[in-house]
Amino acid sequence: MDIRQLKYFVAVYEQRSISAAARQCCVAQPSLSAALLQLEQELEVSLFLRLPKGVTPTEEGDKLYGHAGKLLAQLASLKASFQTPAAKVRFRLGLIRALGVERMSTLLREFSQQIPGLELHLVEPDAACDARIITPAQQYAGEVLQPIWRDRYLLAVPPSWPLSLKPQISLSDFQELPLIKRTPCDAWELLYPELNRHNIQPAIRADIQTIEYALGLVSAGVGCALVPDFDSLKQRSDVVLKPVQSLTMERTIALAYRSNNAHPALPVLQQLCLNSSALLINK
Known part of the structure; x- marks a missing residue:
């Protein structure tokens, strides 16, 4: 699991769409889908249910979103503490x-x-x-x-x-x-x-x-x-x-x-x- 995968996951969770998340992250949709699949395989859970129009998070997806949001916020805060305004x-x-x-x-x-x-x-x-x-x-x-x-x-x-x-x-x-x-x-x-x-x-x-x-x-x-x-x-x-x-x-x-x-x-x-x-x- 890495920061890139978590950023992609959070984008999909918030957009409720893999294609919209790919545009937000400025990455090709197949690359984002592959990173998301890799994350699911590593955690051995399904994070989203794929629907005809978009996706919806599973219970495990909701759980990861809470942890991922805190982790990314802490990382951003850590970087900011070393930057000159x-x-x-x-x-x-x-x-x-x-x-x-x-x-x-x-x-x-x-x-x-x-x-x-x-x-x-x-x-x-x-x-x-x-x-x-x-x-x-x-x-x-x-x-x-x-x-x-x-x-x-x-x-x-x-x-x-x-x-x-x-x-x-x-x-x-x-x-x-x-x-x-x-x-x-x-x-x-x-x-x-x-x-x-x-x-x-x-x-x-x-x-x-x-x-x-x-x-x-x-x-x-x-x-x-x-x-x-x-x-x-x-x-x-x-x-x-x-x-x-x-x-x-x-x-x-x-x-x-x-x-x-x-x-x-x-x-x-x-x-x-x-x-x-x-x-x-x-x-």
Whole structure:
């Protein structure tokens, strides 16, 4: 048993997904799976039950998580006790809404870990900042745009609805369809003109801002909602994600910064975003 195996185990335990844990740890999924299997063989227990969507810890997994968390925390504390406190590096990052909690948490954690003394301030995208994570439509003159992710929008449907059995959703299915509208939403800006052009009127049940609230209403059976195809959403059992036929609804998420920006932390963020983009291509 080694520290690397324990770090991988904790990541899988917290993410409830081997693929998500591999992305968090920046390691190939087969390597993480092999390390996890080796740990289980050494302890002679099963730490997780493999499910069609993700994993769930066993009783032995719950037991190991308590010990592993304490051990890793003690190790981090030990390392910190021998390190000279780094000078504070202030960085203001503007963020739009609905970027995906899992992937943004991973990106920001890696950014913080690679810049000693980083004091990260997350602000609205239109506030004064050192860099922004936005869509291309929000780019300012003089900004360089570096693509990170490309999201496809799908329709989240309550699993108990007959519509969830269809392989894809047609525009005609939106006629009087109970719909949770999100504002702002890139997909709605594309879908709404098409519905108008075909004289299709959905039944708007709510108009909200966040994906989390929209998914909560879908899960409760209030209506359907357009959401990005985040990996974490695909693993949920309380909503079903369906493509909309004959309509491409996508958005690009990019890092934006001034070409003359000389902030010392910016190159690190640029490289992390480049790594995320490469992982998406090789996915």
